[in-house]
Amino acid sequence: MPYRKKLPKIYDPVGPREASPRQQVQGNFAVALGGLAGNNAHGAGVIEALYRCGKKPRLISCTSGQIRFTYAYLRGLTPGSEVNPYSMLQRHFNSAQPFKDMTDVNLNYKLMTWPFQHIRPSVPEFSADMLGNLTRSMKQFLANPRDFSVWREMYRMMPARTLVSQDTLFDPDVFSDIAGLFNADTGSDGHGVGVMFNAYDFVKGEEYVFMNETAAALTGHTPGAASDSRPWIKYRKITEEAVRNALRLYEYGFHEEGDLLDGAYFRGLILSEIPNKGNGIDTIVVGRPLANRWLGDAPSSLIELRDMQTEVNFLGGYEGPDRTDQPSPRDRAADGAPGQRDVHHHPGGRDGPPARLVGICAGRRGRLQQRLPPYPRRGLPPAGAAQGGVTVRPADPSCRPARSSRTEAPGRKDRRHGYRRPRGAGAAARPRDLDPRGPPGGPERPALAAGEGRDRG
Known part of the structure; x- marks a missing residue:
């Protein structure tokens, strides 16, 4: 089987932070970061690129190891801070791969x-x-x-x-520091970013979503209560113990007290809490680490089979909102029109605006991908009714992306919803796309994180 995970270097190396942007402008977008079996570079790259472009999200949802990079991002908002997603990722590489690409030597060193x-x-x-x-x-x-x-x-x-885990051996206050920074979101000196992450109780079959005050206000959920539509989800405040449990891997075993585990095993991406009426969030940026299909020959060894199982398991969190979110029978009976989606089947499970998912593919294919089909919602006009798609152009060399995303033919009929997509609704986008002003000489457009419009990804 080809060693398909080793790709040729097609991008210039990205260096450390040299200068901070003049200011961080908080936009009408949220960022959803999903942990992936200890491989979290895709999330670190997304939020580091946002920082270097001077764009600040209203809300960050993170699972598993992305909690650490969210912490580094918030620490890096302070001018002159030596802790940021880039520096944390670089330290991780230096520790895990001190001998660069020499796999056996690195493994022997670790042992x-x-x-x-x-x-x-x-x-x-x-x-x-x-x-x-x-x-x-x-x-x-x-x-x-x-x-x-x-x-x-x-x-x-x-x-x-x-x-x-030996986190507390090297830094006894690591979990309390993370919890303290996440909760330092209000006040004149607060970072002003909502943060939420999850953990899973494998005994009771319940998910706990921990959030700070800003996240609670944006999502409309009260810490201490349960979800109205999904009673197995409990909302709680962020504490030191919550951070510890959210970073507890299967591989740590079950010798410690408590039944909470890393929430990424249950729900790798926290999306459904984000859209909420009046919170001003109309775009969700998702850092996608995987291709949407298996690359290379079929597995022929046990380790390759385990690799496929892991990738397919985590892939569902990224494919679900795009491929499996079909109209429900109840919607067809209630609305009398196909294509009107049950709110519980949509990442926006509340009566909020139809937030668009912007999937940034940072995986083996090395492509940045935006999926921009229309996203109709109950009680709202179809997204395709809004004229114009997304046209973006390079804005900042520091936000240099991967290759361009796939291009949709304009005017192509959308098979799932039965109406024709407006011209430009599937236009190709590039991730330096963080400047949404459109082509030179075009009209000014509202400033969003990576585009605009009522679309879904």
Whole structure:
């Protein structure tokens, strides 16, 4: 099978911050960052590019490791701060790959220096965990020898705990610092950005969404209450323990107290809370780390199969709003018109404006992708009724993107909704697209994060 994850270098290297923008202008957009099995460079790149373009989101939803880069982004808003998404990502690369692309040498280095890693292999705990599993197997054999399977128990011998977090060993206040900065959103010195992240209770089957005061005001949810339409979702304030639980991986095992795990395993992207009537958010920027299909030959080894399983599992969070959000039978009966979507099936599960999803593809294909089909909503005119699409042009060399996104033929009939898309509604967009003023000589357009219009992605 081709080693398809190694791509040729087609972009100029991006250097550290040299100068801060004159000011950070808060736009009418939110950013949704999803963690991906410890690979979070796509999220770091999106928010670092926004900072260098002087654009500040109203709200950031983040899961898993993107919590750390959101923290770095908010720290980096302070002029002269040495902590920012770029510097944090660079430190991660220097720690994880000190010998650049020499894979075996990097792995050997990690194994030899495991006591000094923030997330280390569970080497000291391995023997005790194996003994515990062996004891369990012996008890099952003595209790019911007729149903005992040697092969099955051999597969169950490998411990669940393979990694151990040492965050508090190197920085005892790391979780309290993150919680404190997230909650420092109000007041004259506050950063003014809403932040929310999640954790999952695997015993009760409940999701906990933690948010600061600004996020609560923008989403219309009250910390301490449950969702009206989805009672399994509970809203809570951000605390030190919430941050700790939201960063708890499967690989840490289940030896610690508590039943909350990393929320990305349950919902990789937090979208449905963002659209809300009156919050002024009409665009959601999503950093997409994966291609929308499998590249290369089909898996032929177990490790390749596990790779496919992981990618497909996480891919659903990015494909769902675009491909699976079809009209529900209840909508057809209630509205009498196909294409009017149930609000509970849409990322905007409340009666707010139809926020457009801007998917920024930062994965193996190396393309920035915007999906701009119309997005009708119940009680609102179809998005296609708004004349004009999105036409953007390069604005700032520091926001240099990947390649251009796919181009839709103007006037192409939308198969899902049965009406013709207005000319330009599927125009190609490039991510330096953060200047939405349109082509030279064109009319001025409202300033949004990466475009404008009532579309969905």
